[in-house]
Each structure stands twice: as structure tokens, then as C-alpha cells.
Amino acid sequence: MTIPHLPPVSERRRFEGFGKQALETGRNRLLVTAAVITLAFGGIGVRLIDLAVVGGNENDDRATLVTQPPALVSRADIVDRNGVVLASSLPTASLYADPSEVIDAQSAAKKISSIFSDVDEAKLAKNLVKGGRFLWIKRNLSPEQQLAANRLGLPGFAFLKEERRIYPHGALSAHVLGATDIDGNGISGVERYFDHRLRQNEKPLALAIDVRVQSILRAELSAAMSEFKAIGAAGVVFDVRTGETVALASLPDFDPNDRGSYKGEARFNRATKGVYEMGSTFKLFTAAMALDSGTVNMKGGYDAAKPIRIARFTINDFHGQNRWLTVPEIIVHSSNIGAAKMAMDVGKAGQQDYLRKFGLMREAALELPEIGRPLLPSKWRDINTMTISYGHGIAVSPVQLAAAIGSLVNGGILRPATLLRHEDGMPIAGEQIISTETSYKMRQLMRLVVAKGTGRKAAAKGYYVGGKTGTAEKQYGGRYKKSAKISSFVGAFPIQDPRYVVFAMVDEPIGNKRTFNYATGGWVAAPIVSRVVSQMGPLLGIEPLIGGEEPLALPMIDDERRKKKVSAGLIKKASVASGVVRPAGAVKKPPSIPVETPKAPVRQKTKAEPPPKDLKDETPDDRIARKTREALEQAFAAQ
Amino acid sequence: MAAAVSVALFVVKYSVQDLDDQMRSLTRDIAETREGIHVLKSEWSHLNQPERLRHLAGKYLEVGPLDAERVGSADRILDGLAERKEQEVVDAEAVSSAGKAKP
Numbered sequence: 001m002t003i004p005h006l007p008p009v010s011e012r013r014r015f016e017g018f019g020k021q022a023l024e025t026g027r028n029r030l031l032v033t034a035a036v037i038t039l040a041f042g043g044i045g046v047r048l049i050d051l052a053v054v055g056g057n058e059n060d061d062r063a064t065l066v067t068q069p070p071a072l073v074s075r076a077d078i079v080d081r082n083g084v085v086l087a088s089s090l091p092t093a094s095l096y097a098d099p100s101e102v103i104d105a106q107s108a109a110k111k112i113s114s115i116f117s118d119v120d121e122a123k124l125a126k127n128l129v130k131g132g133r134f135l136w137i138k139r140n141l142s143p144e145q146q147l148a149a150n151r152l153g154l155p156g157f158a159f160l161k162e163e164r165r166i167y168p169h170g171a172l173s174a175h176v177l178g179a180t181d182i183d184g185n186g187i188s189g190v191e192r193y194f195d196h197r198l199r200q201n202e203k204p205l206a207l208a209i210d211v212r213v214q215s216i217l218r219a220e221l222s223a224a225m226s227e228f229k230a231i232g233a234a235g236v237v238f239d240v241r242t243g244e245t246v247a248l249a250s251l252p253d254f255d256p257n258d259r260g261s262y263k264g265e266a267r268f269n270r271a272t273k274g275v276y277e278m279g280s281t282f283k284l285f286t287a288a289m290a291l292d293s294g295t296v297n298m299k300g301g302y303d304a305a306k307p308i309r310i311a312r313f314t315i316n317d318f319h320g321q322n323r324w325l326t327v328p329e330i331i332v333h334s335s336n337i338g339a340a341k342m343a344m345d346v347g348k349a350g351q352q353d354y355l356r357k358f359g360l361m362r363e364a365a366l367e368l369p370e371i372g373r374p375l376l377p378s379k380w381r382d383i384n385t386m387t388i389s390y391g392h393g394i395a396v397s398p399v400q401l402a403a404a405i406g407s408l409v410n411g412g413i414l415r416p417a418t419l420l421r422h423e424d425g426m427p428i429a430g431e432q433i434i435s436t437e438t439s440y441k442m443r444q445l446m447r448l449v450v451a452k453g454t455g456r457k458a459a460a461k462g463y464y465v466g467g468k469t470g471t472a473e474k475q476y477g478g479r480y481k482k483s484a485k486i487s488s489f490v491g492a493f494p495i496q497d498p499r500y501v502v503f504a505m506v507d508e509p510i511g512n513k514r515t516f517n518y519a520t521g522g523w524v525a526a527p528i529v530s531r532v533v534s535q536m537g538p539l540l541g542i543e544p545l546i547g548g549e550e551p552l553a554l555p556m557i558d559d560e561r562r563k564k565k566v567s568a569g570l571i572k573k574a575s576v577a578s579g580v581v582r583p584a585g586a587v588k589k590p591p592s593i594p595v596e597t598p599k600a601p602v603r604q605k606t607k608a609e610p611p612p613k614d615l616k617d618e619t620p621d622d623r624i625a626r627k628t629r630e631a632l633e634q635a636f637a638a639q
Numbered sequence: 640m641a642a643a644v645s646v647a648l649f650v651v652k653y654s655v656q657d658l659d660d661q662m663r664s665l666t667r668d669i670a671e672t673r674e675g676i677h678v679l680k681s682e683w684s685h686l687n688q689p690e691r692l693r694h695l696a697g698k699y700l701e702v703g704p705l706d707a708e709r710v711g712s713a714d715r716i717l718d719g720l721a722e723r724k725e726q727e728v729v730d731a732e733a734v735s736s737a738g739k740a741k742p
Contacts, residue, residue: 072673077680085684091674168685215689462707535704544707 073163075184076197077204078177080211081246081421085204087167087177087191087256089184093146093159094139097128101156105129108154112137115148139182140164165191167256173214174253175269176207176368176419179262188267190419192369206421208244213237216535217247220528221504225251228509228524234270234398235528237536238501240406240492242422243415243430245366246500248272248399270507273370275395276486279472279521280454281405282391283339284490286346287331287445288408289354292438295345298555301326304337310383315340318471319454328555331445332453334469336390343389344382351385357433358404359414360396367419372397391472398488402503405490409446409466409498412439447495447552450526458491458526460534462544464551466498467491467529469521474508484508489525493533496551499542504528 073089080086102108109125116138127135140162141149149157165180178189186192194205221233237247250270254261268274290296304325308315319333330338343351355361363373375395377384387393399417407414412434422428434442446466449455454469467490474484488505492498504525511517515524537544545551696702 072670072677084687085680088677088681088684090678090681166681168681169688172688172690212689215693219690460707462710534707538705538707538710541710543712544710546708546711 072202075163075165075199076202078190078198079204079206080209080214081206081244082210083204083206084211085168086173086207086209086211087165089163089165092140092142092162092164094162095137095141095146095149095157096160097135097137097157099128099130099132099135099156102128103155108157111152111154112149112157115145115152165256169211170257171253171255171261172211172218173209173249174256175250175271175370176209176248177256178368179254179256179259182259188262188370189269189368193367207419208239208242208246208421209248209419210246210540212539213532213536214247214249216532216539217502217504218249218251218253220531221249221251221506224504224506224509224524224528228506228512228519230506230509232265232268232270232507234274234505234507235532236271236398236402236501236503237532238399238402238406238417238503240410240415240498240501242428243403243406243418244422245399245402245417245419248419250274269368269370270505271398272364272366272368273372273397275372275375275397276488276505277392277395277472277475278401278488279391279470279486280334280336281401281468281470281488281490281521282388282394283331283334284405284408284442284446284468285355285358285360286339286343286351286389287327288434288438288442289346289350290342291327291441292354292434293346293350296327296342298327298441298444301329302338302341304330304335304341306337308337308340308386310386313383313387315386326555326557328445328448329557331468332448332557334390334454339389340386343385348380348382348385351388352380354433355388355394357414357431358407359416360394360400360404364397364400364403365416365418366399374400391470398503398505401490402501405492405503406498406501407433408439408442409492409495409501410439411436443492443495443498444552444555446492447550448554448557450491450495451550451554452557454520454522455489455491455526457522458489458529458533460493460530460537462546463493463533463537463542464495464545465491465493465529465533466495467526469526471520471522485519487519487521487524489521489529491526491529491533493537494542494545494551496545499540500536502529502532502536504532 073091075089077085077089078087097108099105105125105128109121109128112124113119113121119138124137137157138145141159146159150159163184165184167174167177174189176189178191178193179187180191181187186195186198190205190207191198198205217235217237221235224230225233233249233251235247235249236245238244239246248271250268250272252266254263254266256262291298296302301324303323304317305322307317315336317333317335317337319335321329321333321335325333325335325338327338327342329335330342346354352361360374361376363371374397377388377393384393403414403417412432413430414433415428415430443466446468447464448466449468450458450465455465455467458465458467470486470488470490472486472488473480473482474486475481476484486505486507487509488503490501490503492501506524506528509519509524511519511523693704
């Protein structure tokens with residue numbers, strides 16, 4: 001390649017000095033530019049490799065965004081222990097208006113009120129004319145309502161995406177769940193207690209409640225409430241192994257879907273907020289503290305022949321036996337005199353100490369805002385120790401009582417009641433408060449009450465229930481009112497290895513013909529517990545014991561005890577026959593309650609002999625066996 | 640080379656845009672489906688109210704609540720079977736001896 005127009009060498013040489021300098025400068029500039037550009041491209045190249053091969057951080061962010069879509073609703077669901085939805089937020093639309101943009105207020109108001117019957121036309125027109133920038137028309141529309149409103153095509157009206165809290169089971173566990181206001185803020189119950197948690201964490205909140213058991217409990221309480229024309233009822237089912245509250249109901253209740261029903265008496269949670277003088281169920285605590293501290297044993301007892309007179313008061317027995325009673329007899333006959341004497345032996349300080357351990361002196365730690373503080377005597381005198389021994393002069397909430405009874409039967413460990421489901425494998429908090437031996441004795445005593453005492457109506461088919469009745473007169477203006485009672489029953493089952501405590505309470509029941517006008521715990525509340533147990537037992541797969549003998553060795557009481565002593569030559573036979581042991585007080589006893597013992601075993605041992613005593617109990621197999629035997633006997637007789 | 644790169648870039652850009660649209664519509668679908676599931680879960684819970692099921696079962700089915708006699712362990716069934724078998728043997732022997740005894 002030739003370079004054209006190249007100046008002659010002489011000319012080139014002429015420019016040498018000046019030209020060379022210019023060239024040098026140019027080349028230096030080029031070099032600098034090249035270096036800068038190389039650096040820039042190098043940088044880009046490095047970054048490209050970094051992004052494409054090594055992988056940049058930004059990509060990670062994007063990937064997680066796709067796998068974690070934003071929360072659907074701003075409030076988490078509440079579910080039961082099996083994952084059944086109890087409360088959920090559904091996205092809905094709400095209609096609002098911007099009055100400054102509304103053209104014809106009158107016709108708009110007319111059209112709107114034609115769709116929504118509950119919107120007042122005149123009032124809406126007035127508000128629209130008044131002006132402003134924001135006005136709610138109607139909140140939480142159904143999809144059809146939204147469509148209809150949209151079809152009107154009114155300027156100045158628009159929808160806002162909102163949420164509506166719904167409760168698929170209605171009133172079923174109203175007092176546990178509580179309620180929310182129109183803006184979705186919890187105003188009571190779990191909704192309020194866990195308000196923050198429900199907003200922060202979109203994972204469903206799992207409660208300990210089992211809707212099936214809850215449904216049984218509520219239905220039975222409701223049936224008893226209407227049968228006995230009561231003003232209210234409450235019930236608790238408590239798992240003694242974990243402290244979980246499997247069911248908790250208080251009547252009357254409300255439908256949390258319907259804010260109008262959340263008012264007055266229906267808002268009051270009798271099971272947790274209400275505190276009541278529980279009456280005789282407290283004798284179990286008295287017996288437990290006496291047996292545990294060793295002031296008396298199961299064979300020991302107290303003289304309950306005469307009423308106790310102290311200060312202005314007289315302590316008397318309802319089912320008067322008027323004789324010396326053993327500890328089991330005091331519990332079975334629900335003797336106030338015996339309980340009072342037992343408590344006096346334990347002493348004031350001991351009683352307070354035990355009641356504190358049972359969790360009856362402070363409010364329950366249940367996860368609800370509606371928790372009642374127990375009512376205790378302001379000054380604890382001897383008379384208080386006596387009356388508290390049989391459940392008067394101290395008022396506690398049903399949930400406190402259920403948890404405390406749980407500790408009596410589960411081997412002596414108090415587990416605080418909780419509304420949250422216990423995660424499998426998590427350690428269970430609990431405190432040993434009485435010895436396992438005392439707990440065993442308490443189970444014997446509780447079983448005795450149902451087998452032979454005031455709690456016979458709590459017996460359930462297939463399950464051995466133990467428990468105690470309680471009947472207390474309510475105080476009105478500082479005076480006890482005979483006609484206003486709190487009738488309750490607290491039971492535990494299966495009593496040989498308790499799983500659940502079932503508590504039922506009816507507020508101001510009125511006796512009826514069927515109960516011979518009695519409205520006591522044994523007549524009113526014990527049957528509720530019986531029905532709840534016989535329904536929930538099979539449901540939860542608790543193995544029943546059909547037929548057979550009592551699973552616990554029961555201490556002997558009354559005549560059995562005497563008869564044994566007679567046969568041992570301890571008491572003269574005459575005293576049994578002469579009726580000395582059955583004083584006049586016995587006449588006052590209520591009509592004897594028919595015993596609802598579990599039916600005879602389905603399958604009787606069908607040995608070839610002897611023949612079944614009662615043909616009514618015969619099973620088809622028995623009949624075949626008997627016929628065969630009869631045929632044989634005839635055949636032999638003929639020979 | 641510049642031409643090749645620009646063509647490639649063009650193709651990639653449009654395919655990315657397509658994918659982006661696809662993703663957006665899928666995301667929308669997912670959100671709608673999730674909302675649907677959410678609503679249906681509540682409805683399912685509503686329809687499964689124990690009280691309602693009890694009522695329906697009473698109306699349309701010949702089943703009642705489980706009672707304690709129907710709950711038990713496998714051992715009880717086995718014991719029962721063994722007992723029944725024993726009884727059958729006894730009965731059979733008795734019948735056959737009776738048959739012989741009869742003239």
C-alpha cells in the first residue's frame with residue numbers, strides 16, 4: 001500500500017521538531033483513553049461473569065419473591081386441634097362515596113337505597129349533599145351486591161377491598177373465639193388476646209379445642225338449661241395429661257358473625273370470667289389436703305352427729321347421717337360437718353397453702369382477656385376455714401376448678417389450663433402438688449361418689465366416671481337465696497387412669513317433675529357429665545371397660561363397713577338390726593336415685609353349666625347353648 | 640458479530656417479555672385459586688358443623704353416634720372368637736353324643 005500525497009522528506013524534516021511533539025501528545029491521549037475504556041469494559045466483563053456464571057445476589061431476591069406470595073388476608077385463621085377452621089378472614093368489597101364528585105345526590109341516594117334495603121335514602125342524600133371527601137355507604141358486600149352496585153355506574157362511588165371475619169361454626173365456641181369489630185380488631189376472646197399474633201403471623205393459630213367435643217358439651221348444656229329453665233350454664237372439658245382445654249362453653253352465648261347478638265348477658269363468659277361458690281365439690285380439695293398432709297387417713301373420720309355452732313353460724317348437713325363418719329363417708333354423704341372438722345385439723349395456714357398450690361387463690365392463666373379473679377375472704381378466720389372446706393366463702397371460676405381437679409386425679413401434678421394446642425413432643429409444664437398416693441385415694445373417693453353416693457347419675461356406659469356433686473345457694477345482696485342455686489358436677493374419666501375432667505354447671509336451675517323438684521348437682525349437672533362422657537369417650541378412641549368389676553378397689557362405707565365389723569365380732573349384731581345407725585335424719589334424704597350402672601356384659605361366658613339366671617339377658621349364643629342343654633337333659637331323662 | 644449479538648438480544652428480550660407476561664398471569668391465577676381455596680375451606684368447615692352432620696345423619700343414614708360397646712381392642716375380638724369356637728366344639732360333641740344316646 002502506498003501512501004499518497006506524502007510530502008517530500010525535506011518538508012517532513014522541516015516539521016520534525018514541532019510535529020513530533022504534537023504526535024507524542026496525541027499518542028499519550030489515545031493511550032489514556034484506551035486505558036480508561038479497557039478498564040470500563042473490563043469492569044463490565046467482570047460483572048457479567050459475576051452475574052452470569054457466579055450468580056448475583058439480586059437474583060436470589062427475585063426467586064424468593066415468587067415462592068412467597070404476599071399474604072392473602074391481613075389476619076390469620078383460627079383452627080381447632082384437628083385443623084377445622086373456626087375463624088377466617090374473607091376478602092370482600094366495601095362501597096364508599098366521594099361526595100365532592102357525586103353529581104346528582106338525590107337520584108344517587110335513591111338508586112343506592114333501592115339495592116340496599118338497610119340504607120336510608122333521605123339520610124344518605126343529606127350526607128352526600130353535605131360534602132367531604134369520604135363516606136362509607138355499605139361495608140362487606142356480597143359478590144351479588146357488588147355486581148348490582150357496579151351496574152349502577154354512579155360517578156363518585158367506588159369500592160374498597162376489605163376483609164370480613166367469618167366464623168363457620170357460628171355460636172359453637174363463641175366465648176373462646178370472642179368477637180371482632182367491623183375493622184377486624186379483636187374485641188374479646190382469643191381474637192383479642194392474640195390480636196397481635198393474628199396480624200403478624202399468617203400461619204393459622206391452632207387451639208386446643210376439639211369442635212366435636214365442644215359441640216357435644218354445648219348441646220348437653222343447652223338441653224339442661226332449657227329443661228331446668230336456668231338462666232345460664234357453663235362447662236369445661238380438660239385434658240389432665242396436657243392441660244389442654246378441649247372444650248369450653250358458656251351459655252347464653254352469641255353468634256360472632258352477627259355483631260348485633262354480641263351484647264348484654266350473652267357477652268359474659270361464665271366458664272372463665274364468672275366466679276362462683278362451688279359448694280361441695282370443694283370437699284374433694286379438703287379431703288386431698290387432709291390425706292396429703294397426713295392429718296387423717298382413709299380409715300379415720302370425724303363425728304358428724306351434731307351441727308357445729310360457731311359465732312353466729314350453724315353448720316349442718318344436707319344429707320344428715322348424724323353419726324361418726326369415715327373420710328370416704330364424709331365425701332359420699334357430702335357432710336359439711338365432717339369437711340369442716342377435717343379442714344380445722346389441717347389448719348388455716350395449711351388450707352391456704354394447699355389452695356394456693358391448687359391454683360385457686362389467683363386467677364387462671366388461660367389465654368383469654370375474660371378471666372375472673374377468685375373471691376377470697378378478706379380476713380381468714382376459723383369460720384372461713386370451715387365454710388371454705390365445703391365450698392362456701394370462696395368463689396372460683398369453672399376453669400380454675402377443672403384444672404385443680406385435674407391435679408387431684410392425674411397423679412398430683414397441676415398443669416395450668418391452656419387454650420393452645422400442645423405440640424407433640426413438647427415438654428409439658430406441671431408441678432407436683434400432692435403425692436401420687438393421695439391422688440390415687442382421691443380417685444377412689446371420686447369413684448365412690450358416683451358408684452354409691454350423690455353422683456350416681458354421672459355414671460356412663462362403658463366408662464367408669466368418678467366425681468363430686470356441688471350445690472350452692474347464690475348470694476344476692478350478701479344473703480344466700482335458697483331458690484337460686486349453682487348446681488354443678490365435676491367428673492373425671494376413665495377413673496382408673498384419668499384422661500379428662502368434665503365439669504358442668506347450671507346457673508339457677510328449677511327442679512321439675514322428673515327430678516322430684518330437686519335442682520341439686522346430682523340431679524341437674526351429673527346427667528350432663530354422663531352424656532358428655534358416653535359420647536366423647538368413643539369419639540376420642542378411649543377404650544371402654546364393658547362389664548366386669550370396679551377398676552379401683554373402693555373403700556367400704558356405711559352398712560358394708562358395719563357388716564364386716566359385725567362378722568368380725570366388733571359390733572353387736574343388735575345395733576345393726578335396731579336401726580340405731582339409721583337416724584331420723586335419713587327420712588329427709590331425697591328419693592333414692594336409680595342406679596345407672598353399666599349394662600351387663602354383652603357377651604356372657606357361655607359355659608355348659610350352670611344355665612343363665614336371667615333369660616332377659618340372654619344373647620343368641622346363650623339361647624342356642626341353653627336349647628342344646630335342655631334337649632340333652634330331656635334326652636337323658638327319657639332314658 | 641454486532642448484528643448477531645443484536646439479533647440474539649432482540650430474541651431474548653421478547654422471549655423474556657413473553658415469560659414475564661406468562662408469569663404475571665400465572666401469579667394472578669395462583670392468587671385467585673388461593674383465594675378460592677381459602678373461601679372453600681371456610682365453607683367446608685361451615686358444612687361440617689358437628690350439629691349439622693348429626694342432623695343429616697339422623698335424617699338420611701341408619702347410623703347413630705358410636706357407643707362404648709362398639710369400641711374395643713383387637714384382643715377382645717380374638718378372645719370372643721376363641722370362646723365361640725370352643726363353644727361350637729362343645730355343642731357339636733354334645734349333639735353327637737346325644738344323637739348316639741338316642742335309640
